[in-house]
Amino acid sequence: MAQRIYSNQKYEEEFIHTNEDLEKLRSDGILMFQQVPLMEIDGMELVQTRAILNYLSSKYNLYGKDLKERALIDMYSEGLADLNEIFINYPFNPPGVKDTNIALMKEKAKNRYFPAFEKVLKSHGQDYLVGNKLSKADVHLVEVIYNMEELEPNIIASFPLLQALKTQINDMPTVKKFLQPGSQRQPPVDEKNIQKTRKIFKF
Amino acid sequence: MAGKPVLHYVNARGRMECVRWLLAAAGVEFEEKFIETPEAWEKIKNDGSLVFQQIPMVEIDGMKLVQTRAILNYIATKYNLYGKDMKERALIDMYTEGIIDLSEMISQLVLCPPDQKDAKIALIKDKTKNCYLPVFEKVLKSHGQDYLVGNRLTRADIHLLELLLYIEELDSSLLSSFPLLKALKTRISNLPTVKKFLQPGSQRKPPTDEKFIQEARKIFKF
Numbered sequence: 001m002a003q004r005i006y007s008n009q010k011y012e013e014e015f016i017h018t019n020e021d022l023e024k025l026r027s028d029g030i031l032m033f034q035q036v037p038l039m040e041i042d043g044m045e046l047v048q049t050r051a052i053l054n055y056l057s058s059k060y061n062l063y064g065k066d067l068k069e070r071a072l073i074d075m076y077s078e079g080l081a082d083l084n085e086i087f088i089n090y091p092f093n094p095p096g097v098k099d100t101n102i103a104l105m106k107e108k109a110k111n112r113y114f115p116a117f118e119k120v121l122k123s124h125g126q127d128y129l130v131g132n133k134l135s136k137a138d139v140h141l142v143e144v145i146y147n148m149e150e151l152e153p154n155i156i157a158s159f160p161l162l163q164a165l166k167t168q169i170n171d172m173p174t175v176k177k178f179l180q181p182g183s184q185r186q187p188p189v190d191e192k193n194i195q196k197t198r199k200i201f202k203f
Numbered sequence: 204m205a206g207k208p209v210l211h212y213v214n215a216r217g218r219m220e221c222v223r224w225l226l227a228a229a230g231v232e233f234e235e236k237f238i239e240t241p242e243a244w245e246k247i248k249n250d251g252s253l254v255f256q257q258i259p260m261v262e263i264d265g266m267k268l269v270q271t272r273a274i275l276n277y278i279a280t281k282y283n284l285y286g287k288d289m290k291e292r293a294l295i296d297m298y299t300e301g302i303i304d305l306s307e308m309i310s311q312l313v314l315c316p317p318d319q320k321d322a323k324i325a326l327i328k329d330k331t332k333n334c335y336l337p338v339f340e341k342v343l344k345s346h347g348q349d350y351l352v353g354n355r356l357t358r359a360d361i362h363l364l365e366l367l368l369y370i371e372e373l374d375s376s377l378l379s380s381f382p383l384l385k386a387l388k389t390r391i392s393n394l395p396t397v398k399k400f401l402q403p404g405s406q407r408k409p410p411t412d413e414k415f416i417q418e419a420r421k422i423f424k425f
Contacts, residue, residue, distance in 0.1 A: 032338055033301045044293060050272065051296035058289045067280050071266060074273035079255045116254050 009060065013184060019200050053077075057136040069131045076117070076129055076137040080144050083113050087147045091189040092197070102151055109148045114159050117141055121161035127168060142169045150188055208233045208263040211247065213422070215415050216310070216408045218271050219259040221303075221365060223407065225275060227400035228361045229282035235406065241422050275299075279358040291353045298339070298351055298359045302366050305335045309369050313411050328377060331370055336381050339363060343383040349390060356394070364391045372410060 016022050016036065026034050030045045039046045042059075046052050057063040057073075064070045083105065090101045120129055129137045145166055148155045156162045169175055178185055189197075208226065212219040214237040226233050238244050238258065248256050252267050260269045264281075268274045279285040279295075286292045308327050315323050342351055351359040367388045370377050378385055391397055400407055419425075 032297060033304070034334060042290070044290065046293055046297060048297050048300035050300055051293055054296050055289060055293040058292070067277065068264070068266065070280070071268055071273055071277040074276050075254060075268060075270050078270035078272050082255075112255055
């Protein structure tokens with residue numbers, strides 16, 4: 001949901017707390033593939049995270065100015081999504097697998113992804129990844145940096161340009177607000193959430 | 204040379220096949236460079252061509268694009284297969300992502316350990332028949348048009364045709380209760396560019412077999 005914050009768009013949330021809540025959504029017929037996330041927006045019931053993100057990005061001008069900028073933004077976003085996918089799932093991994101994945105994320109972040117983005121920023125010397133303007137790629141990157149810092153607090157210590165980007169994004173008034181307690185930002189997953197989630201989705 | 208796109212991948216379907224389909228459907232000729240040895244793999248990783256050291260990679264219009272969705276989005280937009288506005292794009296993305304979810308389940312089967320395979324196949328067939336195919340049949344029924352979105356050909360139709368053919372390879376009876384999908388399959392298959400791609404000798408790749416997986420393990424060390 002970081003997307004909407006960058007554009008200073010208010011949004012409502014209806015949380016699914018029980019399996020019954022989920023089954024009701026399914027039987028109402030609004031979940032195209034019986035899955036969440038779902039976003040109701042502009043008269044549509046959008047599912048599939050990428051469909052939602054792409055729509056929001058276009059609507060709020062975070063998707064570059066032309067086809068080629070979009071290609072770069074997509075490339076960067078997709079790489080980050082690969083890393084973030086492991087992060088989203090790891091709290092639910094069995095203990096041995098969990099430790100392996102934590103090590104894997106740190107390794108990939110430090111040896112593959114962060115160097116790639118540091119290199120991009122160095123190559124053009126601009127403040128943002130693409131087109132000298134804030135885009136969804138910057139948003140995703142900063143979110144991933146925060147996520148990786150939960151695993152290892154100094155993880156971007158050797159990436160000065162990533163640090164600068166993070167600072168810059170943090171200083172945006174909308175982001176500052178989002179990062180404060182009481183905002184709609186979700187905290188790290190804890191054991192209680194995990195059990196609750198397992199009950200809702202039956203896994 | 205203004206140049207044809209060059210696809211860098213292995214000589215197999217994998218994550219590049221949907222790109223081949225889209226280019227072919229758009230009538231775009233393309234070249235392929237297959238990675239066939241560990242040395243070739245090390246070389247391309249070290250020469251800076253791969254932003255995240257991964258393939259697929261497509262050289263197109265002066266860019267070296269990686270990440271399948273980035274590649275598909277670019278091609279779809281360039282060749283007018285991505286709808287006419289944001290809302291059509293949203294529908295196309297939604298359908299495409301559902302198609303990708305099911306396609307990935309099917310393509311992962313070849314990597315599945317033998318003792319889990321039957322259970323996986325049963326799961327895939329169940330989702331195909333009870334979740335995914337009904338969705339697309341319903342979309343076609345709801346507007347009665349020949350294509351999924353906007354009454355004209357888009358990438359969603361191409362991705363769907365590709366999926367329907369994989370479903371057929373798995374179990375052709377799965378399509379039997381979906382008349383509108385069968386009609387779409389016939390219609391899209393008969394488009395001249397698609398017809399050509401479906402013929403023997405095209406750049407379309409056959410199903411991945413165990414032999415190929417063994418070779419891939421040697422090249423990519425997994």
